[in-house]
Amino acid sequence: MKELLLIAVGSAFVNNVVLSQFLGICPFLGVSKNVKTAGGMGGAVIFVITISSFVTGLIYKFILVPTGFEYLQTIVFILVIAALVQFVEMFLKKVMPPLYNALGVYLPLITTNCAVLGVALTNVTKSYSILEGVVNGFATAAGFLVAIVLMAGIREKIEYNDVPEAFRGTPIVLVTAGLMAIAFFGFSGLI
């Protein structure tokens, strides 16, 4: 239990997926204009990454390792993730329409999010068990949610500020991300 907690805190805060590993920068910059959509995106990412870490974990352990095809992991994982996102989208549309309405628009954006593949590969590199992998996936995605919602909150305030002309738009967002990354260094004492 203690180990799981360490993995969770480690990947949610200490090695935050956006601010220290630079995965998922695109949605982080693109979909952080207001808190509500940022929350939706974060929710969709949590959903997809948790499921995909479970599925890729299963595939790696029960198909790739016994057949000796571990070296195909990159190819297999990216295909599984792409198919999974499509499947999750169809499933939600059919079974849980309210959830689909909340997350639907963000789901297709996630296939190209490198964080999903990044987590699947990290789970293998660190030889996590399936449970540890799922916890790692969930925590990484929760870290993404925290980062993107904080960023959206800050950006809503930036709108009213007098930013130098050249720094309007993406540059000021990146400066903010840099300052947030410094703040997140504070967590490195936790573990």
Next chain:
Amino acid sequence: MNKYTERLYNGLVKENPTFVLMLGMCPTLAVTTSAINGIGMGLSTTVVLVLSNMLISMLRKIIPDSVRMPAFIVVVASFVTIVQFLMEGFVPSLYASLGIYIPLIVVNCIILGRAESYASKNPVLPSMFDGIGMGLGFTFGLTCIGIVRELLGSGKVFDIQVLPESYEPITIFILAPGAFFVLACLTALQNVMKKKALEKGDVKKAEKIGCGTNCAECGKKETCGNLK
């Protein structure tokens, strides 16, 4: 200029993936802590880009349109796996320092972007030169950013001390926040360029700056065009 040198010029200068199109931001931020890492990442991406562009161009009449994306992904992922094992075998130290970002070349939008917008529509040789141009442009961009960060962050370039001992390194530049700050300055510079192009009435050029030609998947599509 014949069409092959035109492709090289296009990738290196006119549509430079790092400085003009801003594609592939994850590796740009993550691995540019030193100039050598920048070169390593850039060159491995170039190899994958050239090979996948060539193969996709060869197969462009065979792959049915409806399944082209998955087919491209399989092609790219196969080449990435090959490059990954070659690097593990021949340059283990570079492989260790680039780590997870090597397999993540698969999701680098430059590669799928070029496959979709150029290689799937053009013959093999131009596609190859397009890959070389884009890849070298990416390598050039990563190396420049790497040199700046390494110089400011540790006073060295390619591990050789260039600034005098009395220089106090600004360590933050080789840490995560430094990456964001360097990129912020770069995009601010682009904003200025974009504005200048607009003032001259060159809308086409302005649209290209800071935005890939393949905009649909771009995360910046909401932020881009703010200055118009």
